Amino acid sequence: MLPIPAIDIIDGQCVRLTQGDYNQRTVYAADPAEIARRFEDEGFPRLHLVDLDGARAGHVVNHAVLEKIASTTQLIIDFGGGVKSDEDLHIVFDSGAQMVTLGSIAVKAPERVIAWGEQYGKEHIIIGADALHGTIRVSGWEQESGIALKDFVASYYNLGFRHVLCTDIGRDGMLSGPAIELYRTLLADFPELQLIASGGVKDFDDLCQLHEAGLPAAVFGKAIYEGRINLSDVARRFLP
Helix, strand or coil: CEEEEEEEEECCEEEEEECCEEEEEEEEECCHHHHHHHHHHCCCCEEEEEEHHHHHHCCCCCHHHHHHHHHHCCCEEEEECCCCCHHHHHHHHHCCCCEEEECHHHHHCHHHHHHHHHHHCHHHEEEEEEEECCEEEECCCCEEEEEEHHHHHHHHHCCCCCEEEEEECCCCCCCCCCCHHHHHHHHHHCCCCEEEEECCCCCHHHHHHHHHCCCCEEEECHHHHCCCCCHHHHHHHHCC
16 A cells, blocks of 8 residues: 655645634645655655645645645655646646646536546546545535535546545544545445545554555545654555
C-alpha cells in the first residue's frame, strides 16, 4: 500500500478542516512547500494537494502553491480542488501536477471528464468520490448530489477509469478511523479499482489495517499535523 501525505490549502496556507466545514479550520503551516519538502526528505514519493479555496470558488485558485512545490521537490503530485474547465486543467498540469483529482465536475459534467480521460490518459485522472452516508457530495462537500457512491464509482469504472479517491466525509478530520468496511465493499465490487482511501486515519495502526484490507493507497493528513503519526515509522513500513 502506498501511503500518501496530504496538504490542504486555504489562502496559501496549510490547513485542515473538520468534516469539510470551512468554519472549522486549523492552520498548521504558512508555507506548504516547506511541509512538502519534509515529506520528500522522509522518502515519500507522492503528495495529495487540495485547493480548498478552488473547491469552493469553482475554479483553481492556489496554483502558485502547486508550482512552488513542483519546482522545489521531485514529488509526484495529484492535485484536486476547483478543476472545472479546460483552462483549469491546463493550469494544473502546466504548474507541475502529474495527476488531477476530479470531484464535483465528475458528478456534474461526466462527459467533460470522459473527454479529458481520452485526451490526457485515464491514468492521469483520479475520480474523487466524496461521500456522506453513502451519497456523493459536491462543491467543497457543501452540496448533496443524490447519487449513490456505488453507482457513481460504477459509472466511471465501466468506462475504464481505475483511479478513485474515496473520502468518507463523516470521518474526515475527525481522527476516528477510516471506513474500512466501505472500502472492502468497493474493492469486492470493482476488483481492478486502484482505490485510494481518504478520511479518518488517526494512527499507524489504521494504515496497517487499510493495508491488510487490500487498499492500494491511502491519504492521511491531520494525524501527521497533530503528531499522532511518525512519518519515519510509516516510511520504514510501507516504502521501499
